[in-house]
Amino acid sequence: xxxxxxxxxxxxxxxxxxxxxxxxxxxxxxxxxxxxxxxxxxxxxxxxxxxxxxxxxxxxxxxxxxxxxxxxxxxxxxxxxxxxxxxxxxxxxxxxxxxxxxxxxxxxxxxxxxxxxxxxxxxxxxxxxxxxxxxxxxxxxxxxxxxxxxxxxxxxxxxxxxxxxxxxxxxxxxxxxxxxxxxxxxxxxxxxxxxxxxxxxxxxxxxxxxxxxxxxxxxxxxxxxxxxxxxxxx
Amino acid sequence: xxxxxxxxxxxxxxxxxxxxxxxxxxxxxxxxxxxxxxxxxxxxxxxxxxxxxxxxxxxxxxxxxxxxxxxxxxxxxxxxxxxxxxxxxxxxxxxxxxxxxxxxxxxxxxxxxxxxxxxxxxxxxxxxxxxxxxxxxxxxxxxxxxxxxxxxxxxxxxxxxxxxxxxxxxxxxxxxxxxxxxxxxxxxxxxxxxxxxxxxxxxxxxxxxxxxxxxxxxxxxxxxxxxxxxxxxxxxxxxxxxxx
Numbered sequence: 001x002x003x004x005x006x007x008x009x010x011x012x013x014x015x016x017x018x019x020x021x022x023x024x025x026x027x028x029x030x031x032x033x034x035x036x037x038x039x040x041x042x043x044x045x046x047x048x049x050x051x052x053x054x055x056x057x058x059x060x061x062x063x064x065x066x067x068x069x070x071x072x073x074x075x076x077x078x079x080x081x082x083x084x085x086x087x088x089x090x091x092x093x094x095x096x097x098x099x100x101x102x103x104x105x106x107x108x109x110x111x112x113x114x115x116x117x118x119x120x121x122x123x124x125x126x127x128x129x130x131x132x133x134x135x136x137x138x139x140x141x142x143x144x145x146x147x148x149x150x151x152x153x154x155x156x157x158x159x160x161x162x163x164x165x166x167x168x169x170x171x172x173x174x175x176x177x178x179x180x181x182x183x184x185x186x187x188x189x190x191x192x193x194x195x196x197x198x199x200x201x202x203x204x205x206x207x208x209x210x211x212x213x214x215x216x217x218x219x220x221x222x223x224x225x226x227x228x229x230x231x232x233x234x
Numbered sequence: 235x236x237x238x239x240x241x242x243x244x245x246x247x248x249x250x251x252x253x254x255x256x257x258x259x260x261x262x263x264x265x266x267x268x269x270x271x272x273x274x275x276x277x278x279x280x281x282x283x284x285x286x287x288x289x290x291x292x293x294x295x296x297x298x299x300x301x302x303x304x305x306x307x308x309x310x311x312x313x314x315x316x317x318x319x320x321x322x323x324x325x326x327x328x329x330x331x332x333x334x335x336x337x338x339x340x341x342x343x344x345x346x347x348x349x350x351x352x353x354x355x356x357x358x359x360x361x362x363x364x365x366x367x368x369x370x371x372x373x374x375x376x377x378x379x380x381x382x383x384x385x386x387x388x389x390x391x392x393x394x395x396x397x398x399x400x401x402x403x404x405x406x407x408x409x410x411x412x413x414x415x416x417x418x419x420x421x422x423x424x425x426x427x428x429x430x431x432x433x434x435x436x437x438x439x440x441x442x443x444x445x446x447x448x449x450x451x452x453x454x455x456x457x458x459x460x461x462x463x464x465x466x467x468x469x470x471x472x473x474x475x476x477x478x
Contacts, residue, residue: 084413087405122419123462145286178422182436185426
């Protein structure tokens with residue numbers, strides 16, 4: 001099941017980075033080992049677009065990330081600004097038409113395929129995970145599933161890094177249910193914070209109270225839990 | 235309105251939507267609601283392959299924790315799982331006798347007051363993209379005619395997912411599926427934000443956003459993003475009195 005894999009990936013990243021300071025790099029490295037890709041990069045996102053490189057596993061990955069910042073163009077930029085994954089198995093064929101400036105730099109660096117995954121929870125946009133290959137070819141369905149699991153894990157890592165939440169060894173996977181996302185919206189309004197902070201608040205509270213996020217979400221939606229009266233969520 | 239007229243009206247509505255610019259999640263939601271009406275069932279959900287090995291609910295007809303739970307349970311067990319795995323229609327599941335096959339699902343479905351359940355595959359050539367799940371309260375099986383209509387609706391849902399020519403490409407389909415899943419989350423978040431800001435139910439919040447989408451021609455997902463970003467306030471979304 002997918003969330004089991006995400007939990008495994010997160011656990012492994014924490015093992016590689018016990019103080020939690022290096023999680024993006026550890027995750028990117030694990031991703032290159034788990035998938036037939038040549039390298040992986042991860043970038044942080046703001047409302048204006050890609051903002052900083054968080055990880056790049058080799059020289060070409062560094063180039064890939066740098067190109068998107070300097071040119072503001074390319075599959076990774078598209079993925080982060082549109083929030084849609086951009087899966088490009090054959091850059092020689094598709095990139096020169098679609099992203100001419102990017103194509104030149106990428107092909108010169110030996111990059112032949114890019115798979116860019118936005119790291120987001122709905123309207124919470126955190127970054128992008130870029131997988132590249134030095135040869136053309138698509139991801140198989142199994143490989144796509146694995147890449148998506150890495151993207152899910154990266155999203156959770158960035159969620160907690162962005163909000164500056166206290167780090168623990170256990171970063172539970174996200175319960176992807178309608179009630180959880182609705183409760184995130186409600187909490188954001190009640191606590192007067194953004195969606196990312198609201199989600200972290202909910203996760204922290206569920207963890208502290210030893211119950212599932214879905215359970216807490218239902219209480220938020222029914223009004224049993226109301227963050228307007230809450231003084232202990234700092 | 236006679237059933238034939240109703241069928242015609244829905245057929246035209248869906249076809250007209252497909253040839254225009256449309257929001258995938260909004261379309262799937264509308265389709266799911268129409269399906270429930272047309273085949274005389276009481277509740278439905280549409281689930282898509284999340285490409286990580288799971289089914290994820292993308293549209294559902296009632297804002298009910300119990301109904302959502304029934305879809306959640308079907309990630310592990312139930313007619314949708316089997317339908318998705320085999321690509322076969324699973325029709326007229328009598329919930330009073332199905333606990334041998336799906337114990338947890340059956341118990342939850344019965345507790346919600348349903349007596350029959352059905353699952354229809356969203357098929358594309360040899361692939362299955364998801365499942366359309368229907369529930370009936372009355373002790374009445376669906377006729378062949380109803381099942382044909384339901385499968386037709388499931389097929390239209392598939393077409394809605396693939397409407398762009400480029401989407402015959404596998405990877406473009408993958409992009410489209412993931413985007414639909416992301417959009418659904420934005421819409422759920424916006425429902426929460428709007429309901430808290432305006433002091434209304436999440437169901438009413440959804441209706442207001444959808445009415446606004448219809449009125450302005452802006453995609454539902456874009457409306458939801460604007461709500462979350464604070465660019466659209468509740469005052470902007472009030473339904474105009476006198477219109478439905």
